[in-house]
Amino acid sequence: MLGLMMNQPMMISALLRHAELNHGDTEIVSRLAVGGTHRYTYAAAAVRSRQLARALIALGAKAEDRIGTLAWNSHRHFEIYYAVSGIAAITHTINPRLFPEQITYIANHADDRFIFFDLTFTKLIEALVPHCPGVKGWVALCQRSEMPECSIPNLHCYEDLVAAQSDDFEWPEFDENTASSLCYTSGTTGNPKGVLYSHRSTVLHAYGAALPDALGASARDCILPVVPMFHVNAWGLPYSGALTGAKLVMPGPHLDGASLYTLFEEEGVTMSAGVPTIWLGLLQYLQANELRLSTVKRLVIGGSAAPPAMIRAFDEQYGITVLHAWGMTEMSPLGTVNTYKHKHLALPAEERDRIRLKQGRGIFGVELKIVDGDGIELPRDGKAFGDLMVRGPWITSGYFKSEGGDPLRDGWFPTGDVATIDPDGYMQITDRSKDVIKSGGEWISSIDLENIAVAHPAVAEAAVIGAAHPKWDERPLLVVIKKPGQDVDRDELIAFYEGKVAKWWIPDDVVFVDDLPHTATGKLSKLQLRQRLQDYRFPGA
Numbered sequence: 001m002l003g004l005m006m007n008q009p010m011m012i013s014a015l016l017r018h019a020e021l022n023h024g025d026t027e028i029v030s031r032l033a034v035g036g037t038h039r040y041t042y043a044a045a046a047v048r049s050r051q052l053a054r055a056l057i058a059l060g061a062k063a064e065d066r067i068g069t070l071a072w073n074s075h076r077h078f079e080i081y082y083a084v085s086g087i088a089a090i091t092h093t094i095n096p097r098l099f100p101e102q103i104t105y106i107a108n109h110a111d112d113r114f115i116f117f118d119l120t121f122t123k124l125i126e127a128l129v130p131h132c133p134g135v136k137g138w139v140a141l142c143q144r145s146e147m148p149e150c151s152i153p154n155l156h157c158y159e160d161l162v163a164a165q166s167d168d169f170e171w172p173e174f175d176e177n178t179a180s181s182l183c184y185t186s187g188t189t190g191n192p193k194g195v196l197y198s199h200r201s202t203v204l205h206a207y208g209a210a211l212p213d214a215l216g217a218s219a220r221d222c223i224l225p226v227v228p229m230f231h232v233n234a235w236g237l238p239y240s241g242a243l244t245g246a247k248l249v250m251p252g253p254h255l256d257g258a259s260l261y262t263l264f265e266e267e268g269v270t271m272s273a274g275v276p277t278i279w280l281g282l283l284q285y286l287q288a289n290e291l292r293l294s295t296v297k298r299l300v301i302g303g304s305a306a307p308p309a310m311i312r313a314f315d316e317q318y319g320i321t322v323l324h325a326w327g328m329t330e331m332s333p334l335g336t337v338n339t340y341k342h343k344h345l346a347l348p349a350e351e352r353d354r355i356r357l358k359q360g361r362g363i364f365g366v367e368l369k370i371v372d373g374d375g376i377e378l379p380r381d382g383k384a385f386g387d388l389m390v391r392g393p394w395i396t397s398g399y400f401k402s403e404g405g406d407p408l409r410d411g412w413f414p415t416g417d418v419a420t421i422d423p424d425g426y427m428q429i430t431d432r433s434k435d436v437i438k439s440g441g442e443w444i445s446s447i448d449l450e451n452i453a454v455a456h457p458a459v460a461e462a463a464v465i466g467a468a469h470p471k472w473d474e475r476p477l478l479v480v481i482k483k484p485g486q487d488v489d490r491d492e493l494i495a496f497y498e499g500k501v502a503k504w505w506i507p508d509d510v511v512f513v514d515d516l517p518h519t520a521t522g523k524l525s526k527l528q529l530r531q532r533l534q535d536y537r538f539p540g541a
């Protein structure tokens with residue numbers, strides 16, 4: 001017997017309609033790429049999104065068309081998210097930090113019909129135009145007076161397009177499984193692969209992300225997504241924001257400590273989200289200038305392991321709760337978030353410390369398991385580590401245009417991460433499977449070793465890679481950037497590991513560098529680092 005409840009499809013446009021009706025005067029504030037601040041409300045955003053939907057249709061955009069964006073976080077990008085998906089077309093966010101050849105590959109692979117871009121990227125677009133014959137029009141995200149002098153053909157002005165339309169438009173209702181947005185993985189090896197989200201997966205993820213034990217978003221929040229809208233839909237915050245009616249602050253291109261600090265204070269930001277390198281910048285700025293954040297309560301740190309020293313510094317020195325989160329482009333992205341359980345609240349600080357360093361518990365909608373090399377499930381004892389597998393309604397079942405074949409194994413998505421899961425459901429990443437250090441047939445977690453190094457007062461950033469060793473196959477090599485004005489030598493750093501890990505885990509050597517390579521999504525690129533250090537040999541080995 002079927003239930004008798006309404007079978008109303010989950011539509012992304014419904015999130016915006018909800019915000020318009022219930023949080024119409026709540027603000028969306030944007031720092032513009034051209035300078036200055038833009039300020040309006042959910043009600044105004046809803047009106048302009050309907051105008052934009054009509055403009056897209058007038059341009060000839062149809063259902064299933066991919067509409068590319070090369071843009072920072074802003075109110076206009078927010079409008080594109082809703083207008084494009086709202087007419088059953090597909091928002092294709094392109095990461096401008098990729099190499100131009102990768103951007104060309106992605107735009108062509110996606111068959112982008114139109115590309116919307118911030119003026120920061122005008123030169124990049126000019127270089128792209130001859131290689132993207134399928135793009136019918138380019139839209140500059142600016143007003144008429146700001147239109148760039150350039151050679152881009154079929155160039156439109158965003159504000160003109162919007163202003164030419166009325167907002168007399170009803171969002172169509174269609175199958176909730178319809179594709180809504182497309183985001184390519186950063187593709188550290190091989191070509192980037194497209195992850196195609198649906199209206200259903202996006203709305204379910206927006207619900208899941210807003211839960212109290214996930215990001216805990218509410219109408220009392222002012223959320224600043226530092227994580228770019230071109231990286232997994234800014235972790236879904238433009239959707240969870242509308243779902244909860246949180247005030248949104250879009251930071252534009254300037255994500256350094258000073259710019260973020262000013263914006264946090266001016267707008268009364270309560271919650272923000274980004275990768276560890278961003279928070280490192282903010283922390284250093286706060287410490288160097290003896291400043292405090294007066295309204296921020298929660299910082300979501302994900303995308304790479306949040307170093308324990310950073311979690312402690314925000315908590316103990318600034319009274320800010322760090323939500324350590326883990327996810328992937330293929331997971332919309334949220335998989336786990338670290339929050340305590342009721343039974344943990346009375347525990348001594350050191351025991352709670354051990355819990356909060358993990359990547360957290362799977363939120364409902366994400367099932368996790370770890371398996372060995374034969375695919376046999378390993379115990380949830382917090383000790384066994386194996387390949388982490390996931391499944392759920394906002395996890396990909398395959399890549400766009402079937403690139404790479406069927407990624408699933410028995411209905412589970414292999415994350416490529418290696419992890420433990422404890423009896424309380426807390427997952428801890430020990431490595432990317434390709435970064436794990438294989439020493440004498442045993443595995444050493446590079447993340448654990450990096451976390452210890454960054455707890456040293458003279459270390460700004462650290463990476464540990466497995467370097468070739470004639471006897472052990474690989475041994476850990478610590479690569480360190482020192483903090484300005486601080487000094488530390490190899491022996492002191494090696495000694496710093498004593499008593500913190502098993503003896504055979506301690507790095508064999510230390511290399512000091514001025515910079516570390518990062519990927520287009522701000523993660524440490526171990527691949528590039530291994531390439532840089534391919535000629536390295538351990539002393540005496």
Ligand code: AMP
Pocket residue numbers: 185186232301302303304305306324325326327328329330333359415416417429431432521
């Ligand atoms: P991306 O699809 O670019 O977001 O990359 C996803 C990958 O980033 C995951 O598979 C992890 O290897 C890594 N990652 C994300 N969040 C974390 C975290 N909190 N701790 C450790 N690794 C993380």
